[in-house]
Amino acid sequence: MIIRSGIKRCALSKYVIVEDDFMNNISKAGKGDIETLAHFASENGYSEFSYFNYDKKIFFKNKVREFTSGVGKSIFYLTKKKDICGVVFLEDLPFDSELFNTKAVNINDIILSRKADRFLQNEISGLLLDFVMKINDKAHFIQCKLDSRNIEAISILPKYGFKIVSQDLNFFIETENSIEINPDYHNLAVCPCDKEDIKALYKISLDAFTTTRFHNDLNIPNEKADELQALWIRNCYSQNLADTIIVLKKGKDICGYVACKVLDDIILPSNQKIGRIILIAVDKKYQRKGIGSVLIQESLKWFKQRCSFMVVGTQIINLPAISLYQKNGCRLFGSKVSFHFWRR
Secondary structure, eight states, X not given: OEEEOOOOOOOXXXXXXXXXHHTTEEEEOOGGGHHHHHHHHHXXXXXXXXXXXXXXXXXXXXXHHHHHHSTTEEEEEEEETTEEEEEEEEEEOHHHHHHHTSOEEEEEEEEEOTTSOHHHHHHHHHHHHHHHXXXXXXXXXXXXXXXXXXXXXXXHGGGGTOEEEEEEEEEEEEGGGOOOOOGGGGTOEEEEOOGGGHHHHHHHHHHHOOSSHHHHOTTSOHHHXXXXXXXXHHHHHHTOOSSEEEEEEETTEEEEEEEEEEETTOOOGGGOOEEEEEEEEEOGGGTTTTHHHHHHHHHHHHHHTTOSEEEEEXXXXXXXXXXXXXXXXOEEEEEEEEEXXXXX
């Protein structure tokens, strides 16, 4: 389906692309576009997993398939003389919409042709953003997290009112490198999470996070940002967003938890897999007592039976978390930049 964006662009730069050259051909992707878009995305897209020798074509094919058939998800692509030169992935955010009491949208990715020079990439990203903002004119909150190498797409977002709210670092470790720590040394019990634990995990989460992109957004009260993180761990359990939640207990007290998930959509050679720590938190009164390291090592032990690598991310300003991951053998392999837009 071809959509005429009807956007009249005027620019002061001599590098502006003549509008008729593009004809503003922005199409909504359908099932018949999966192969073509998967090829374009695998050739031009950035992925946080590019460090690993994974099958990029399968990864993007699965992603394109998800966004062309998933509820509340869509892909739009821009063509120039029938060639695809830019793609944007969009999805509704029902959880955020309910929390903020307004329509919320996520720009999941922006992929630009690497064959184009930077001036052309800038124009392509501008046309895509013009279109995205127009079709989402009822959305009061739009978020976007992009790979730090996606410079041209990142550079255009502030021109549309998007503000940087976080720079995130991603770490990895081979699960074979797990260190044996005896929890009894800390008088700790390692337990799988059950329904009775959720109330305590919710309470821990209300106080444990202070550097997330939601806490860094001046438009979001800290209490609301705290609530979002607390609801996340609840949903990890109730909606199976995590494959397991490991809980550390000292007597009847819960000291901390770590939520883990195997990333089945990332295909590595020899059937290797990657696992991700979704959330990790330590109760305030048990911080600086080595609990974080025990949680890391317990998650590594769990992943070791299922994955070859474990990945975990945190904000660049979260120095204690960075120190924790590096102390336990994790190495930096990538970064992302998060933006928020609020419509006034």
